[in-house]
Amino acid sequence: MVVAVPVLAVPVLAVPVVLAVLVDARHAILFEPVVIGPKTLPNRFYQVPHASGFGSRKPRTQAAFRAIKAEGGWGGVCVEYAPVSADSDEVPAVSADLWDEADARALTLAADAIHGHGSLAGLELFHGGASSPNGSSRLARLAPSQITSELQWGGLAKQMTRDDIARVQRDWVEAARRAAGAGFDIVYVYGAHGYLMTQFLSAVTNRRSDGYGGSLANRGRFWLETLAAVRDAVGAECAIATRVAVHGDSGVPGAGGLPGIGVDEMLALVAMADHLVDLWDVTVGTWPEDSGTSRYYPEGHQRPWAHRVREATAKPVVAVGRYSSPDLMTEVIRSGAVDLIGSARQAIADPFLPRKIAEGRLGEIRECTGSNICILREETFRHVGCVQNATAGEEYRRGWHPEVFGQATGADRPVLIVGAGPAGLECAVVLGRRGFRAVHVAEAEPEIGGRLRWTRRLPGLGDWGRLVDWRAVQLGLLPGVEVITGRRLAAADVLGYGAEVVVIATGSSWRGDGVQPGHPSPMPGADPSLPHVLTPEQVCAGKRPPGRRVVVYDTDGYYVAPGVAELLAGEGFEVTVVTTFPVLSPVSDETLEGDMLRAHLHQAGVWVRHATTITGIAPRPVAAGRQGEPGPAREDGPPWPVLEDGPPWPVLDDGGHLLVQGDGEPLAVLDDGGPWMVLGHDRYGEPWSARCDGVVLVTQQVSDDGLYLELAADPAALAAAGISALYRIGDAVAPRLLSEAIFDGHRLAREIDSPDPATPLPYRREPAGLG
Ligand SMILES: Cc1cc2nc3c(=O)[nH]c(=O)nc-3n(C[C@H](O)[C@H](O)[C@H](O)COP(=O)(O)O)c2cc1C
Ligand code: SF4
Structure with a gap:
């Protein structure tokens, strides 16, 4: 079963690289063509299948989104998962x-658009089985x-x-014929x-006793x-690829794994199926591990497991791992274990990566941040987006390149x-790229x-x-743009x-007054x-609570509260995160890192209190008070604060033990810290x-819009100063995801010479309306 590993076992055609100028010979190997079955990829850059939210429902958006990657030099460009039959219906998600x-x-539009730039087009035929929502x-x-799938309920x-x-296999064949x-x-x-x-492959989910279960x-x-059926039907005209998942054990807590499929079993399957396959597309673990965020996974993290597939095949292998470094890509190919550099996220962040490598413009590569906002947008909003590349998904509807x-x-105009x-x-x-000659930041x-x-x-x-x-690097290359730091401008400036x-x-x-969703007045x-x-911000600038016990209060639900908690726990603070959500950081589930994040915090000793609202911070009380009433005067500090809502004050003894609360009924004994x-x-x-020594409030952001509002309030002063246009972008408009801040800045600059740049130009929509 295990075969020797010839270096570069895959046929390489002696034809010129597809991209015109290759400046740096170090990376030449990346531009060699690769034969996969009846087809030849023009180089080793391969955009693996990934969802976009466009599927076959927004065919022009889909086509333009993929065509840009082909234009940018990706030799193989795949569309997303494509269900073969109605019992793998992905609604409410969008699939091809x-x-x-x-x-x-x-979908022909996408294939044609990809071919228009000389690349090969791939389609990922799929059946979700128990995971299909239908x-x-x-x-x-x-x-x-x-069985039931952890992705579904009901x-x-x-x-x-x-x-x-037999019917699903016929559907697969029919779909393959249509794809061809x-x-x-x-x-x-x-x-x-x-x-x-x-x-079917996992002994955990396959409990059949007939010829499709057991061994x-x-x-x-x-x-x-x-x-075999798909190969019989279209194997002469199409390369047959299959995507497998090798079980990894990266040691990342909460990463999960593939139940019941060990790496050796997967390698045995690869050997059994090798004669039917032209391209092995290898991933590791479940989706959260495969699309691992940079928070937990470094570039190339799948190597130790993905590269083992070479033990069982001499066919071309593509592997992923958020590759963005040309040197690492080169080394991976040279190792002989992998023939193609697979990419989803880097190809979103910079569709022109191959071209930039070919032309030696390495400093211009927009490296993927590993934030997984692309996945959050695709899964949640059904329209992919990116924190690095504002044009991702906007190629057709806004015509952005x-x-x-x-x-x-x-x-x-300055x-x-x-x-x-x-x-x-x-x-x-x-x-700057649009030719403005004097831009000061x-x-x-x-x-x-x-x-x-x-x-x-x-x-x-x-x-x-x-x-x-x-x-920062790009601004340095633009002669008309100057960045001035350490200069706070008032309206007069x-x-x-x-x-x-x-x-x-x-x-x-971030607000420090405790205003939070559902509680509009300060705490x-x-x-x-x-x-x-x-x-x-204060924590990151170095401010620390006066003692060891810290409460991090989270009504935001994303990365800030867990990040601050992990930072402080790492410094030895005893941290409790109190969150209004039923689960810590629900937004991180949309970036696929929720389970890992929670497991990490657990391992770091961070306690979490869920579904709890904090409405006041007070000195440890030693006297009773009632809601809405001021507490008794104190000798050693300000009067007890008045709580607008929430419970009556508890009464504690000096050890912090609850004596009475409100109506005099004892409720619980609290900790004494x-x-x-x-x-x-x-x-x-x-x-x-x-009780605690300090509280970090991750409650709500507020736009720093004072300067804008002051300027906008005085049009005459603007006119007298020769200012013909005043705009506001990003969080100063409304605090949002990073991808939306980037989008906002990009859009204004793209449309700065439109009739009314403050108002976005209409964009093309699919499907077209009936009128
Ligand atoms: C937005 C997004 C959608 C994805 N959708 C799919 C999909 O439809 N089918 C699939 O096999 N993998 C999908 N993936 C996983 C990727 O194909 C890839 O295996 C993974 O992201 C690791 O590659 P990377 O590190 O280059 O991103 C998706 C990834 C992303 C980022
Ligand atoms: S959103 Fe983040 S993870 Fe996704 S492609 Fe862009 S930079 Fe990479």
């Missing part, structure tokens, strides 16, 4: 359904046995009969990420038969951008980056800084600056000028409180 000829016609078709889910799957098995007819060069039998093929040969039969920027009219955060930096880069802080100045210092988020670093166009990009900050006792009350109390209630309104 291939059930009938109408679907095929829609939200629209209302058909029963199918699976080898009557019922178990039907155990497939032999007729079902639509012009696709590479047709997949998708087996990774826990879907139907994997459900590995039986559990693999459905996969092999499907491969990541590398082409038309000369702007009115580019001789521009002042106030704020060098993500939105301001992006706006400056695009204005004024930043109040000594360092550029806005919120990323401190975010990138949170544990594991260093790669998010790539967003700032890339823009802006008026006197000499700019004709002013863009306010002053960002946002009693929340004052970040006090030593024991902190904002996230800390001179401060956080007071609140649980999801049922039951009083809750805890």
